[in-house]
Amino acid sequence: MTEILNRQYYLASRPKGEPNSENIPSRDVPLAALNAGEVRMRNLFISLDPAIRGWMSDEPNYIEPIALGDAVRASVIGRVVESNSENFAVGDVAMTMGGWEAYTTLPAEALNKLDESMGIPLSNFLGVLGPTGLTAYFGLMEIGQPKAGETVLVSAAAGAVGSVVGQIAKMQGCRVVGMAGTDEKCAWLTEDLGFDAAINYKTCGDFSKAIGEVCRDGVDVYFDNVGGEILDAALSCMNKFGRVAVCGWISSYNAEELPHLKNLWQLVAESITIRGFVVLDFLDRFPEGVGQLVEWLVAGKLQFKEEIVDGLDNVLPVFMKLFDGSNQGKLVLRLPED
Ligand SMILES: NC(=O)c1ccc[n+]([C@@H]2O[C@H](COP(=O)([O-])OP(=O)(O)OC[C@H]3O[C@@H](n4cnc5c(N)ncnc54)[C@H](OP(=O)(O)O)[C@@H]3O)[C@@H](O)[C@H]2O)c1
Structure with missing residues (x-):
């Protein structure tokens, strides 16, 4: 069987000023066997958010800095390709805090299942409904x-x-x-x-x-x-x-x-x-917030733009669009399904 490699962009050093490819190089890591309770997703969308720049620094922040050597942290949506949890089947779609990587592997409790049957474009869950x-x-x-x-x-x-x-x-x-x-x-x-x-x-x-x-x-x-x-x-x-x-x-x-x-x-x-x-701070009220945003969207009261760019290997230059203002609305990276 051919070994599957996980392409990752990881934090090799903490940027001073704008992050560059020396701070964030890529590597291909063989996928390890799943542990009990773990789920592996092939990522479909990676959310590019300004906050990620803060997590690259070791200044005090609202969550831990990204550790040197770890894939750059980001919200991702992916499709389950392997599961050791009874709560997730191959083919399910979920959102989690993953990384700038092709595959994210985590304990099932860290994943939030998304319902594709509603017909809402998945990328919306990273932006206007997320x-x-x-x-x-x-x-x-x-x-x-x-x-x-x-x-x-x-x-x-x-x-x-x-x-x-x-x-x-x-x-x-x-x-x-x-x-x-x-x-x-x-x-x-x-x-x-x-x-x-x-x-x-x-x-x-x-x-x-x-x-x-x-x-x-x-x-x-x-x-x-x-x-x-x-x-x-x-x-x-x-x-x-x-x-x-x-x-x-x-x-x-x-x-x-x-x-x-x-x-x-x-x-x-x-x-x-x-x-x-x-x-x-409002985590316990997210269902209320999503409900209200959906209601406004369905009523045509809320418009939004998404800029979806293809290709994991573009991740760093695409991320930098947030800082020169060339992004048009919610910036999302899309990865191929297979
Ligand atoms: N507190 C929270 O929980 C939370 C959650 C999400 C986001 N945020 C914050 O909300 C802000 C917007 O985030 P977003 O995800 O919606 O990104 P966004 O607004 O879609 O993209 C970033 C925009 O910031 C503007 N910008 C970049 N550098 C600037 C500068 N030096 N001066 C003025 N404007 C500049 C650019 O627009 P122009 O073309 O207009 O310059 C750029 O398009 C960020 O500060 C982010 O960290 C906070």
Whole structure:
């Protein structure tokens, strides 16, 4: 019998700045025999998320850093090809925390079975019906607490999380302003998704001035996907009792030093609540969140974009699209079935 090899992209060294192929080389590892209770999946989709860059570092984070020598960690969806568990049969499809690899092998308890019979494209479970959709839903509703008539500002607004945040805020009766990095993304926000205005942060000049001009009544909720200078500028435009939901700081993930924020005093001056969160804080409410997102999708109230790119060997350059803004919505890598 020919030996089956598992192609993996693994963390050989911790990146300083942007990760490169020396930090993350590939290797082909023979598949070991399954232990009792283990299940092996051939991966069909690998989720590419900005957070993965943080897990490559050994700075304190909300989960353990990826250990040197391990495959780069990522959410994956795969089809079961071998099972030593009565809970999974060959052919089942499941989602789990796996890696940048062709096959993921784990104890059955670590896998969440997905129901293909519903006809939902599997990649949706990594995006709008998965971690990024849930981040948007819980982050906005629980931390942002939007109220009808308020102004909600969202950064990385054309991305997987941001685009859903803005649409949910519109459904709450808010005025919604997005910030994104190209005119095409801004046009998608206002013409297709119903945002009231969009700012191209790469061409607008001074951020505080640009936000102030578009948000003439100030900002009540800032959903922060980027951190850094945009967060600082948003703070200078917040209204009394405003809320800042700190979701992510993508502008700093490849930076060696965090930018100095000048407007933190606004937290005191305007009695602002600022709260960070990770979507896992709401783990016990995921069924509620998925239910609500499905309802909106089916009702045609929620639109989303996915960019699906083929080929495990493209994983690193495709991942880097998140940081130059060339991804169009939820970024997913697709692997061949056989
Ligand atoms: N807290 C949580 O549980 C949680 C969960 C999921 C995601 N997140 C965070 O949410 C944020 C968005 O994630 P996502 O998965 O939805 O990715 P995404 O928005 O689909 O893609 C990342 C986008 O970030 C923008 N960006 C990149 N570098 C930037 C910079 N220096 N300044 C401003 N914008 C920049 C780019 O869009 P432009 O073209 O507009 O620049 C890029 O397309 C990230 O910070 C991520 O870490 C947090």
